[in-house]
Amino acid sequence: MGIKRILRGILRKYNQFIWLFGRWPMIWLRTLHLRIVAVEVGKSPFVGGKCVFGSELHIGDYCNFNGMSFIGGGKITIGNYFHSGIDCMVITQNHKYEGEEIPYDSTFEYKNVTIGDCVWFGNRVTVVGNVTIGEGAIIAAGSVVCNDVPACAIVGGNPAKVIKYRDKAHYFKLKAEGRFH
Numbered sequence: 001m002g003i004k005r006i007l008r009g010i011l012r013k014y015n016q017f018i019w020l021f022g023r024w025p026m027i028w029l030r031t032l033h034l035r036i037v038a039v040e041v042g043k044s045p046f047v048g049g050k051c052v053f054g055s056e057l058h059i060g061d062y063c064n065f066n067g068m069s070f071i072g073g074g075k076i077t078i079g080n081y082f083h084s085g086i087d088c089m090v091i092t093q094n095h096k097y098e099g100e101e102i103p104y105d106s107t108f109e110y111k112n113v114t115i116g117d118c119v120w121f122g123n124r125v126t127v128v129g130n131v132t133i134g135e136g137a138i139i140a141a142g143s144v145v146c147n148d149v150p151a152c153a154i155v156g157g158n159p160a161k162v163i164k165y166r167d168k169a170h171y172f173k174l175k176a177e178g179r180f181h
Contacts, residue, residue, distance in 0.1 A: 042080065055092050060117065062180065074110040074129055081180050082115060085123035085141060092129045116151065118175065136171050
């Protein structure tokens with residue numbers, strides 16, 4: 001009973017803080033945390049949701065994170081104007097299963113992930129290591145990306161497969177005009 005009362009008190013104080021100051025102090029703190037833990041961060045990142053930054057991160061300009069987890073010790077490179085939904089995950093580390101112990105060894109394999117410019121993740125997207133996501137790609141909600149994604153592809157499913165492609169001429173015209181959101 002005592003723990004529940006303490007947790008309710010903490011939640012009440014948090015809600016009062018948000019009511020008084022809005023979301024911006026939390027966004028500012030999360031963005032500051034990103035700037036501290038990432039190897040490289042471009043201009044004006046936005047961290048609107050709870051994020052876990054646990055990999056070697058290289059982030060481009062104007063990236064928007066609404067709830068991402070970067071898990072593992074591999075390198076993650078994200079281009080400019082990236083947007084994510086909530087509960088997305090990028091995994092860059094696996095246990096070795098063909099070592100000297102079962103079910104898996106105590107050592108890890110580290111894998112890299114590269115995400116191009118203007119990529120958009122829907123909610124609950126999972127990306128595993130050794131994957132490159134091309135520029136302008138859209139990853140549908142709930143997708144598990146295990147293979148490379150071509151530029152301007154719209155992919156979805158588990159494992160993620162190409163559903164269709166964006167109009168590349170229109171995409172590159174908008175990019176050349178600097179029409180970013």
